[in-house]
Amino acid sequence: MKITVLGTGAGARCHTARLTELGHQVVVGTRDPQATLARTEPDMMGTPPYQDFHAAHPGIELRTFAEAADDGDLVINGIDGANAVQALSAIPRAALAGKTLVDYAVPYVYQQPDQVERPWPTPWGVMPRLEPVDTDSLAEQIQRALPDTKVVKAFVTQEQETVTHPKEFADGDHTTLLAGDHTDAKNAAGELLRAYGWRDIVDLGPLAAARGMEMYAHLHTAIGLALGTRFGVKIIR
Amino acid sequence: MKITVLGTGAGARCHTARLTELGHQVVVGTRDPQATLARTEPDMMGTPPYQDFHAAHPGIELRTFAEAADDGDLVINGIDGANAVQALSAIPRAALAGKTLVDYAVPYVYQQPDQVERPWPTPWGVMPRLEPVDTDSLAEQIQRALPDTKVVKAFVTQEQETVTHPKEFADGDHTTLLAGDHTDAKNAAGELLRAYGWRDIVDLGPLAAARGMEMYAHLHTAIGLALGTRFGVKIIR
Numbered sequence: 001m002k003i004t005v006l007g008t009g010a011g012a013r014c015h016t017a018r019l020t021e022l023g024h025q026v027v028v029g030t031r032d033p034q035a036t037l038a039r040t041e042p043d044m045m046g047t048p049p050y051q052d053f054h055a056a057h058p059g060i061e062l063r064t065f066a067e068a069a070d071d072g073d074l075v076i077n078g079i080d081g082a083n084a085v086q087a088l089s090a091i092p093r094a095a096l097a098g099k100t101l102v103d104y105a106v107p108y109v110y111q112q113p114d115q116v117e118r119p120w121p122t123p124w125g126v127m128p129r130l131e132p133v134d135t136d137s138l139a140e141q142i143q144r145a146l147p148d149t150k151v152v153k154a155f156v157t158q159e160q161e162t163v164t165h166p167k168e169f170a171d172g173d174h175t176t177l178l179a180g181d182h183t184d185a186k187n188a189a190g191e192l193l194r195a196y197g198w199r200d201i202v203d204l205g206p207l208a209a210a211r212g213m214e215m216y217a218h219l220h221t222a223i224g225l226a227l228g229t230r231f232g233v234k235i236i237r
Numbered sequence: 238m239k240i241t242v243l244g245t246g247a248g249a250r251c252h253t254a255r256l257t258e259l260g261h262q263v264v265v266g267t268r269d270p271q272a273t274l275a276r277t278e279p280d281m282m283g284t285p286p287y288q289d290f291h292a293a294h295p296g297i298e299l300r301t302f303a304e305a306a307d308d309g310d311l312v313i314n315g316i317d318g319a320n321a322v323q324a325l326s327a328i329p330r331a332a333l334a335g336k337t338l339v340d341y342a343v344p345y346v347y348q349q350p351d352q353v354e355r356p357w358p359t360p361w362g363v364m365p366r367l368e369p370v371d372t373d374s375l376a377e378q379i380q381r382a383l384p385d386t387k388v389v390k391a392f393v394t395q396e397q398e399t400v401t402h403p404k405e406f407a408d409g410d411h412t413t414l415l416a417g418d419h420t421d422a423k424n425a426a427g428e429l430l431r432a433y434g435w436r437d438i439v440d441l442g443p444l445a446a447a448r449g450m451e452m453y454a455h456l457h458t459a460i461g462l463a464l465g466t467r468f469g470v471k472i473i474r
């Protein structure tokens with residue numbers, strides 16, 4: 001299967017590397033391929049420049065968002081939450097029509113501590129707020145923007161390293177979640193998750209459940225800060 | 238220890254019964270004790286009238302919120318999220334001063350399906366929204382309203398039956414969470430949790446982490462609907 005990964009951040013690289021390792025052909029999309037490859041400094045999250053990753057993974061094409069989306073049979077959205085709807089809407093509709101798009105973005109809005117009325121301090125500043133939140137989700141916004149595409153929310157309730165390598169924790173004996181309005185698209189996302197090593201995949205039903213998945217980001221961050229380590233979450237029946 | 242439980246709903250009854258079983262003296266607070274005991278119909282959540290519970294648990298006093306709060310060494314807040322700040326603020330400040338208050342309320346705002354722009358359908362109507370959400374929490378509102386009281390958010394990431402009887406799932410091998418700005422109050426809440434049967438209790442740090450705990454309500458509901466059963470959540474390191 002030819003899989004498109006939109007985005008070149010740390011999470012997108014996890015999926016790109018893992019999918020390649022699993023034998024898939026992967027095409028990566030970025031706003032401006034030449035600019036992405038020319039960058040020599042770490043990004044705002046401290047991720048090393050993409051040129052290092054690109055050199056270490058020969059054979060992975062880097063194309064524009066539109067070219068990459070057109071090329072893949074299934075699309076993973078790793079564009080950051082604040083830019084995802086705009087960037088995806090700019091892709092010609094036909095390039096994504098009929099395809100499964102798995103979205104794992106969290107719609108963070110980063111805030112300056114001195115502009116926040118009640119800051120929640122973290123080691124890197126203050127907790128970002130979410131937009132949308134509660135009565136809408138980024139996944140639903142994307143689905144409304146791309147009515148011909150089948151949006152699945154998944155890969156969002158763990159760090160991306162954990163999503164792609166679930167056996168790091170308790171030999172993979174933990175749980176991952178997905179939601180969406182299209183059963184065949186959820187099946188396709190589930191197949192990817194099983195290939196990554198997941199055995200316990202809970203389908204939360206309609207894409208509206210993405211609200212809860214995205215809002216879990218705050219609890220996930222708080223648990224990570226408390227433990228000082230990555231972790232897995234297992235649902236005990 | 239004399240423990241006050243504010244509220245007479247299903248969750249409050251779980252704590253009241255379990256604490257009594259564990260040998261604590263429990264005093265229950267309600268807005269109007271005579272009215273609460275006179276009610277003969279189930280409440281809006283379908284919980285049987287309190288008079289049934291009261292008759293089945295002799296020796297548990299039912300008092301006004303203010304009397305009950307004054308009487309206890311530790312207070313559990315089971316007043317529903319929409320009314321909690323107002324009801325707690327109406328209690329004379331001295332009755333709660335210096336005490337630990339464990340809050341497990343979720344600040345739900347129930348909505349009529351036809352008044353919601355993007356409803357998230359559930360078997361009982363639509364998912365309630367949360368207020369506050371994201372940049373504030375009910376627990377922090379309560380702490381600001383009661384500056385002399387030590388507020389802990391706990392008991393909120395499970396059904397209350399699961400909180401009080403964790404060994405129902407995997408012999409108690411799952412995880413519960415708490416947050417607060419007062420270490421001694423968190424220790425007191427932790428002691429209660431251990432008495433209930435919890436072995437894995439993660440301290441999420443400051444009370445601002447209650448935002449994530451309250452916002453998890455949507456994911457918790459979605460998982461419960463998907464599984465059709467109660468469940469536990471275990472954090473795998």
